Amino acid sequence: MAWTQSDLDRIKQAIATGAMRVSLPSSGSVEYRGLDDMLRIKAEIERELASTAGKSSPPRIVKIIASKGL
Numbered sequence: 001m002a003w004t005q006s007d008l009d010r011i012k013q014a015i016a017t018g019a020m021r022v023s024l025p026s027s028g029s030v031e032y033r034g035l036d037d038m039l040r041i042k043a044e045i046e047r048e049l050a051s052t053a054g055k056s057s058p059p060r061i062v063k064i065i066a067s068k069g070l
Helices: 005-017 037-054
Strands: 021-024 029-032
Touching: 005 021, 005 037
Parallel strands: none
Antiparallel strands: 021 029
16 A cells, blocks of 8 residues: 555554544545554554655675685
């Protein structure tokens, strides 16, 4: 699913106010079972937005140094 910044803002607002029903522009009205579900969705949205914005974690660089031990 393509999440938007507006979806993230509404999820954050719902978490802050304790609301369980959220009206999201991209998927309509959603009722969550609890805070854990909302936090999981919030993290998913943040990951997707970061990856689409090119803000994913930098590539890991490994430098190997070897010698003959002489």
